Amino acid sequence: MESNPSISISTIRTLHVPQEVLENIPGHSQPSSPRSSALATSPNSPSESVSSLPSVGSSFFFSSAAASPPRFQPQSNHYARDSSTQGLIIPSLTLPAPLRCPTPFGKTLGDLRLLVVGNGADDRELVSNILLDDNEDVVDISGWEDFEYGSILRASTDWIEHRDAHGLEKFEPAKNVEIISIARHEFDDNLTKSSILPVIQSPFHSVSELIDPRCQASAALANLIASPWSPLHTALIILSSSGPSTSEDGPIDLLTPHIPVILMRRGPDHTHFPSRPHMSSFRPRSTAALRNGLFRSPETLSSLRFEAAERFLRWREVECAVEGINASRRETVSLSSNAPLWNKARWEAEWESRLSQNVAISCEREDPMRVPEQQCFDPLHLSSLISFSLCLLDPATRLLSRSVSTFVDKLADSQVRIAMVGSLCLGIGIGMMIR
Numbered sequence: 001m002e003s004n005p006s007i008s009i010s011t012i013r014t015l016h017v018p019q020e021v022l023e024n025i026p027g028h029s030q031p032s033s034p035r036s037s038a039l040a041t042s043p044n045s046p047s048e049s050v051s052s053l054p055s056v057g058s059s060f061f062f063s064s065a066a067a068s069p070p071r072f073q074p075q076s077n078h079y080a081r082d083s084s085t086q087g088l089i090i091p092s093l094t095l096p097a098p099l100r101c102p103t104p105f106g107k108t109l110g111d112l113r114l115l116v117v118g119n120g121a122d123d124r125e126l127v128s129n130i131l132l133d134d135n136e137d138v139v140d141i142s143g144w145e146d147f148e149y150g151s152i153l154r155a156s157t158d159w160i161e162h163r164d165a166h167g168l169e170k171f172e173p174a175k176n177v178e179i180i181s182i183a184r185h186e187f188d189d190n191l192t193k194s195s196i197l198p199v200i201q202s203p204f205h206s207v208s209e210l211i212d213p214r215c216q217a218s219a220a221l222a223n224l225i226a227s228p229w230s231p232l233h234t235a236l237i238i239l240s241s242s243g244p245s246t247s248e249d250g251p252i253d254l255l256t257p258h259i260p261v262i263l264m265r266r267g268p269d270h271t272h273f274p275s276r277p278h279m280s281s282f283r284p285r286s287t288a289a290l291r292n293g294l295f296r297s298p299e300t301l302s303s304l305r306f307e308a309a310e311r312f313l314r315w316r317e318v319e320c321a322v323e324g325i326n327a328s329r330r331e332t333v334s335l336s337s338n339a340p341l342w343n344k345a346r347w348e349a350e351w352e353s354r355l356s357q358n359v360a361i362s363c364e365r366e367d368p369m370r371v372p373e374q375q376c377f378d379p380l381h382l383s384s385l386i387s388f389s390l391c392l393l394d395p396a397t398r399l400l401s402r403s404v405s406t407f408v409d410k411l412a413d414s415q416v417r418i419a420m421v422g423s424l425c426l427g428i429g430i431g432m433m434i435r
Helices: 019-023 034-039 046-052 078-082 123-131 187-211 219-225 246-257 285-293 296-340 344-351 355-364 382-410 415-435
Strands: 112-117 140-147 150-156 158-164 169-172 177-181 235-240 261-265
Touching: 112 285, 123 150, 123 177, 123 235, 123 285, 140 219, 177 344, 187 246, 187 296, 219 296, 235 246, 246 261, 285 296
Parallel strands: 112 177, 112 235, 235 261
Antiparallel strands: 140 150, 150 177, 158 169
């Protein structure tokens, strides 16, 4: 919607644009709109030229390039031609600096938490130069922040997109890279126990509270803890400018069971530290190899995370065992303080005489879950024995009467009688002869 040109003589000076300037403007055409025809003036009528100009609030200064520009007649006055462009104002807009585009490695990096110790950790510029400066995968670097044990430097390899209430996009750094520098004058056992181990074990306690104490260490649990978004520290880097010494053996032996340790040398001497047990499998030879392994090698980064997960599971097993021993000791101390010592002989004298009675009572106690059994007679029970004997009298009487009747029937036979008499005589004769 276009507004009609308005007249503002007190606020707008007369503009005389030469015809040569307008002819050089691309897309210049003959006046075909009401706006262009209204701006056409004669060279000798300045009042008409002033009245034909729109005000600052009109659509002339703020319309798009779709409308054809106004065409003015050439002026013969040289002074008017020189001053024709003094009233033009060209607006300018300052755009913010473009954001760095994250690389595919930066988008899939996940969380990277590093600890830096040694005499090289005192130099913040050195730490930033080794890990972050001129790193193509880093899109944003925050400043150093001090905390109780040292300083923290956070960086980002990706952007997080947000939308406000009006639907406008807003990008914020992910801050997925965290470098903790523990700067002390000496790297010894006291520093390790007082400053380094508390920082390493701080996420250990947080993760341990989320895991059921009855859950045993397994491959599934290790994969879960070694995820790219795990809160555990990925590795510990020792920056040293001196050669290998025996004073570093103690701190390294204390740290290797808790976190993967990477030893780096700096300075003109490129002598590398000797291999030690339980150290990290990633052993770079230069700072470039260190940066490439941490930011551009998913296999190396995954290996470091699994090593950190294995050390956490070992720490968890040790803590569970220590907690069990302490709990048993506390229970023993509480029992010994509240009750007298247990006497076995006295206990046997009090309870042995009633042991069988208690067992019998417990056996006779009805169990609601047990299926009732059919009752049977005990043959050794007196009442059962008498009842059983009386039941046998009737069949015994019938059997005896049947046997007597059979014997009597057989005696009725003559042959049987002769055989029985002969057998009797024979027996009597044999008996007398034996005497």
